[in-house]
Amino acid sequence: MRFNRFLPTLVLPKVVLPAIVIAAVTGSGLSNGHAQPAGGREAATPAVPQSRAEIALSFAPVVREAAPAVVNVYSLQKEVDPFYSNDPILRRFFGRQQPRGGSALGSGVIVDPSGIMVTNAHVIKNASEIRVGFNDRREAAAKLLLRDTRTDLAVLQIEGEGPFPVLPFAPPASLETGDLVLAIGNPFGVGQTVTQGIVSATARTQVGIADQRFFIQTDAAINPGNSGGALIDMAGRLVGINTAIYSRSGGSIGIGFAIPAEMVELVVSSAKDDGVVRRPWFGAKLETVTRELSRQLGLDRPAGAVVVGLVDGGPAERAGIRVADVVTAVDGLPVTDTDSFAYALATRGTEGEAEITFQRAAKARTVTLTLERPPETEPRDTRRIAGRSPFAGATVENLSPAVADELNLDVTTTGVVIARVRARSPAQRLGLRPGDIVLRVNDAAVETTADLERVARRRLRYWDLAIERDGRRLSVMLGG
Template sequence: MRLSLILPALAVALVPGVASAETAVTPTPPAAEAAAPAAPEIPQSRAQIALSFAPVVRQVAPAVVNVYSMQKTVDPFYSDDPFLRRFFGRQQPRGGSALGSGVIVDPSGLMVTNAHVIKNASEIRVGFNDRREADAKLLLRDARSDLAVLQIEGDGPFPTIPFAPADELETGDLVLAIGNPFGVGQTVTQGIVSATARTQVGVADQQFFIQTDAAINPGNSGGGLIDMAGRLVGINSAIYSRSGGSNGIGFAIPAETVRLVVEAAKSDGVVHRPWLGAKLENVTRELARQLGLDRPAGAVVVELSEDGPARRAGIRVADVITAVDGVPVTDIDSFSYAFATRGTEGETEITFERASTRQTAALTLERPPESEPRDTRRLGGRSPFAGATVQNLSPAVADELNIDMTATGVVIARVNERTPAARFGLRPGDIVRSVNGNRVETTEDLERMTRQRARYWDLDIERDGRRLSVVFGG
């Protein structure tokens, strides 16, 4: 439903002069005269007097809730040291809380919020706009999209907001942001869609957002961005601000990503993203000139997996992907969003440029395989890796850790706090290439190397595509 101003019509009638034979002595007017315009119509309804978003707000407000998450932390000074516990006793957890918003999307009580709102939460409660409260339990937390799905406890059906179609939202559309900023209570702000495909925002790994100038403030996180038909177009996630308050630049996670995470929560609780089987890079101006492109847009294929879907579909190195099912691809982030929201079943049409010729390929949508057994091992001993959990790389493991799916070798999957691995700065996603000059190919290799005593540790690590060489004392 679009809102429009209703203007009274102006009717103009032209009345020519008429001469009569019986009154010939009366002079004929020298020219036709225009009649006066008709009087403006009196407004017949409130909608003709003023615009109001009240009908939309009444429809969606019951499905937007406040989210209260309680977090328990223990002072790390005490940890689990039996010596310290003997003198100071067992340290009691300290409470903390986080405040955000959420949107109910299923009558059974499934609701969506931001992953960062309920991070480390030990207890979650939601508050409705009629002041009722209920407990909620976490079903799925996907840090890559910064989304979490909760189940509200209690009898339904609950009020919901439907998802908006992915292809209808346009820059300039009116939207409402609904949430609980600063904990003052449910609040509605109005604005427009400033952009529909913002990337490089730095909020979540998915890197694809709706930008809006509707005021979004702390506490709005997880609330809904609503169109004029009362449909969910996005989940408010972040703002660009120098002061901490709204500067008219807010970002929301698109409804298509939200739908993907909700469907995962309904099935097996894992967000499955399709496997391309290729490594991509952004098209720079120089690369566009070399490839004969008229502009620097798209994602160029720089590496292919041996038996990946891209190679099987006929895609080659140096092909420039420009669209997924007709959705334009401007860079790697826009490709990742368009491709990930296609699911893991059926096929998708990939449009690409090869030698200045536009071509298409039908690519099979499938989950990344675990072609190499991950052989998970937690390392100990006196090496810099003590406290790290490592796995053999495969497309499935790479997808879980959000690293290049064509990578091979051994990767650090987890690093426990307050361990040598954490103190030496190792991170999840680091690929271990060699230790003391010895190449690492499997987790068994790395575990064997870390059992040995050494005067020093010379590590070759790949992080975010860069090679790091570091030396630690033994």
């Protein structure tokens, strides 16, 4: 099995699809006089439809209202071959090379009358130009306001005069497993398409699609090109942004995933504010409760997130939370693992308070946590390493809770972190990645960005590097 983010392969003219109509007959209290008793009660029997409406139950009214707010997203990626662009002799003889273009196709949802819309971050990755197509065949340009890879969401601004049709957000926690939902998007580039299904799960974690791993699962058919499209309820409200499918072949097998509307609304609000997604700081390191941990902690089931480390003076410590406490809920939203905790806390925002429920010594307790942004306790002192060292082309920063949150690292980590790596640089050729923590160069410990810059200027006969990546220590030996 694999997860497929939707990367379209062709673009075809839109086609007008017939309305989706199903015949639905239920036992609704009408009786034909043949019900048989069962267990002391009369068993409900299917009733003969009594009206045209009962015969032709249709989603058309919901689709009619929602469809104009769902658009196609076309992104153009331009790339110039560096072999030509970096060689002045070749440019002299062959002229300036024309950019090579490639297009990506996905879907998007307008959520504000001013033209603010949402799609998936991977749909517009490396895009030099973005255009959107409406269901009435009109097109418009769009500019990027915010791209958040942790949630795989991007917020765009459609250029042109509004007001634009919008999809309203569904109220928080209004979706339940078993609810009917519709997926609207542009699968395989054939044109706007509607599929119907139910909610298979409302809090699917450990999926591994994006860093923020908390998804709605649905069996509504979702295919390549649906990425960034709308998942709506029967009231025509946005409950999620379709993002991935679980598939052997690349096509839908009835297991699709959508980013919940609460997270989408948070990212949209951030785009309207200052263009940065800010998440509250808990100030503690957590681990998912496994079966073995649940036995050691005396829990009746393996669920929750156990505190394994605290930041001195952080919000969790100030609230009275201790190491070995097992967090079970945030503002009443159940916490089953670290992913569900991260989602629940992130959607609370960075102002006000949240109620944290946890277990300590088999007793349930609730404390009030102050919601605040992660601080930059250590100045990041951003430096781009130059010269001939293995770190040349890397941008490094001092770690603090704020930097750790931006790079999705353990908040208790300290030291110097790789924030960015320039393409085709010595640092990239070595394999350094954003999030790598530089521990040591030869016999010198690296504690600040100034330390790393100082040692990178030296001409050494060899480089003995110690790097931490995803909690693992890596050693690399290179010639000078």
